[in-house]
Amino acid sequence: MAKSKLALAALVITILVASSLFPASANAAKTLYIGGTMSLTGPYAEDTAAVLAAYEDYAKYVNETKRMAPWRNEKFPANITLEVLWRDDELKAAKALTIYEELKAKGMLLYRISGTPVALALKDRLNEDGFGAPSMGGGPYLITPPGTIFTYYPIWTDDLAAIADWFIGQWKGTRKPRVAYLTNDSGGGRSIEVPEMGAYLKKLGYEFVGSQIVPLVPTTPPTTQLMWLKENKVDLALGVMINAGAQPTIKEAVRLGMGPHLDYKITFGMTASSPLPVFAPAMGEVGNGFVVAGSFPPLDDISIPGIKFCNELQKKYHPSKWVGHIQYVAGMLEAMTQVEALRLALQKMPFEKLTPRQVLEDGFYKIRNLDTGDLSATPLTYGPGKIEGVDAVRVDQLQKGKIIKLGVWPCRHIYKR
């Protein structure tokens, strides 16, 4: 008998689960949702936790003050409150799909993308339903139509193009500089291997040597790959790596005597996916000469109004739980973009009639020169066919354990479809 009771209990639980699938009853009056799918567990757990914290802080700020930012005069409509809605997708395509449908049913008017697998699973669906979405991942696949996913930093090929621009500008050798990819083994990491990237490097006067692939999170130093670069006399290695890959790689390179200031002269240039503000404190002087493009300003540089704003929000809303991860800035930019899109759309259409497509067309596509307090390299501008918000790429280098801004290069938009 006991077992039958157990089975009955299981049945009840199943019914409860099934019933929770039904959308919740009518939305509370005048609430707009921001946020979207988050990868709070899995490989991007750390980054995403910081992003979510920024979303929540910014929503609280707008709800309390009805302002968009201290340096802006526009006001968010007073009768509407913002609420952050999120679900954990574990960075899995299958989960992202059902989460998207759930949040859509809950009345979300915009979305966010948490990484490459999720972007590839959702991009056509977002276009079909007319959803605009800022994205944390920035592979060139975002450029191919439909183009309803937006980045607030240059996509990875443009990051690398900026590094190539900088490097050739200071090249003093007599021969053509030799360049190779040193990139991670994931959809995002390999997305730079497009013909346009190679053509651009050739046009600048580089000799392209080949690619070396490092695991996303290497379990052993990538000595083989580095030795290959040395064997082939590579001067510049470009690629996409997350910090967990970049740190052991550079550490090993230094041990092998490879670096801009070491016996074997080579420069490593990576995309914004291995942000220097995380890399620098962990590596210190060992990381000297490491170049990153498209990065955000570090969280302790309070001369920048955006960073000051971030710090104030953190102090105000969770003084005991300081989020030191640089992706807090990414989250802040995402939240600012989402709220700005909602604000612009609300000017055209009353709250009751708002649809996702209007938020996309009258919101995201109408964002012009959104001042982010210098959190992004330039103010953000979006439009149909223009999904990279910025027009310039900030390039930083680690020198003597400190982050030094090398300058800003124009965004080349080299990947076209």
Next chain:
Amino acid sequence: MGLRCGTFRENYAQDMAIFRTRLHWGVLFAFLIFLFTCPLFFSDRILTVMTMIGIAIISVHGLNILTGYCGQISIGHVGFMAVGAYTSAILTAKLGWSFWPALPCAGLVAGIAGLIFGLPSLKIKGFYLIMATIAAHFIIIWLILQLYNVTGGPDGLAVLKPKIGSFALNSKASYFYLVMAIACLATSLAINIVRTRAGRAFVAIRDNDLAAEVMGINLWSYKLQAFFIGCVYAGVAGALLVHYYGFASVDQFPFMDSVWYLGMLIVGGMGSTAGAIFGAVSLKLLDELVTIVGPVLSKIVAAQAAASLALITRGLVIILFLIFEPRGLGHRWGMIKAYFRLWPFSHEE
């Protein structure tokens, strides 16, 4: 097979019938009517979940024939799904085929891939075979990345939605019908495959392959048949999956999904067609539960802690389930049916 008291099988046709009594037929029709009217009263969200469950059921049926009936454990099922998915994606997107001939081709090519990686199964079994199938997964994914001229490599391939005439199956409801129709077909095929000569041979091989060989069962041929059939199912499921996403990329076929497909089979109960369905439904619903629990918990603890607690909950539910029901839901289902058949005079076994 338990039937109500007083139901006798008096001739061969009756003995072979799957649906023996009027009640059986009634329940079947009621279920089918319910299933195919779902889009009328369910939201897009539930239809999406059900569509994903339908695809998982097709895939798990294949794994059930291979692992549950023939005893050849495979943890590379998602690799074969990827083969089917990319076959269909390439045929439709690159060669301009229609979806309808591409779907059986996807199954066929995945089946052939299954034959290739099933070859070692003649010499090895158990743990070694698990390894061979794991290897199959990684080699397949690597090959897909290598053949980037055809597959798009890491960029993936945009895939069109299937069309009937000029009507594209764009809406959630239309795709739901497609998947459910194929899932029903797959289920009925699965029930019947295991009742054929081959199906009985599979069971004999699973229970003791040496004994089966001595009895005159050609191990080589039947093991490969099991691999072929299992992977055809996987290929069809994979093709349905990418056409639903509208995009094919290797990220959609992570290794851990193979492990979870095997999990569905174990939770449902090996070697039972009903078990495969129970397993797919229950684990997918558990996934949904985990997604919903996270944000609810975040009202008490920090968001990330909440999400990881939800993940732990999923593990714990499965652990508890295995401790109390190691033979799977299919087994319990049979017990419950037996209980009610004999009610009120039933007794615990």
Next chain:
Amino acid sequence: MTFFLQLVVTGFALGMVYALVAIGLVIILKCSNVFNIAQGHFVLIGGYLGYTFLVLFGLPIWATLVMAVVVAIIMGLLIERLTLRPLVGQPELAVIMMTIALATVLEGLATLIWGGEYKTYHGVLPTVTLKLGEISVPPESLIGLIVSIAAVTILMLLFRYTKIGLAMRATAEDLQVVQSVGIRATTVYAASWVIACVVGVIGGILLGGVSGVMIPLAEIGLKAFAVVLLGGVNSIGGAIVAGIILGMLENVAAGYLDPLLPRGGLAQVFPFIVMIIVLFFKPYGLFGLVRIERI
């Protein structure tokens, strides 16, 4: 030539780590015939434990190892008692499923406790850079070698001279006979899980010192499967030799063949290609016993 030798030396270092992870798998397979999918997750927990004790508590390396082993023993006992003991006598696949669930729980716990963050302890482990002519020997490989040899020696002694070790070998041979002579099989199972946890955690601490700790570190368990297969499922010595062979082969093949392939990445898949080839020609591994079956 330098290039080749460098590849070999680095491959050796890699192989030692593979071997250490594979030993845990082999012990559980030998004693309780369970295919432990969560072995890579023990490594993950080990890495985070290393971070906790070395960086957060500032303990020296020996104390860290002792503390981590203590935690691993408790973890192993709890896992065996709470999740695997109830499944004794149940179908083998239910047990595999249990290890899948275990992997989920461990991953969730790691995210809960350490926030899923990328943690490093560069420079905390003693580093010695050795140079043999042009070739530089990674210091991690030396530490890996020493720890692996120590672990294997201890295990060999355990299996040869202690009562529990002999009981474990006997259980691997025939469970029914063992039970009929009064050896407690449950004690043997508990011991095998404890050893697997300890070995995995030590491997994790070493790996963490090399490249830091993050959730995907658990994927090392998959490579260890290939090592186990090459070495033969019931041979600990085989696992070590196979680990080294595989590590070197993988590196050399990737070093020479990768540039020839359009998209490279051979190192990731190479162990599996070797695995399939071995399965065709030597299905029971290099050092495994050929099982003679009777009806």
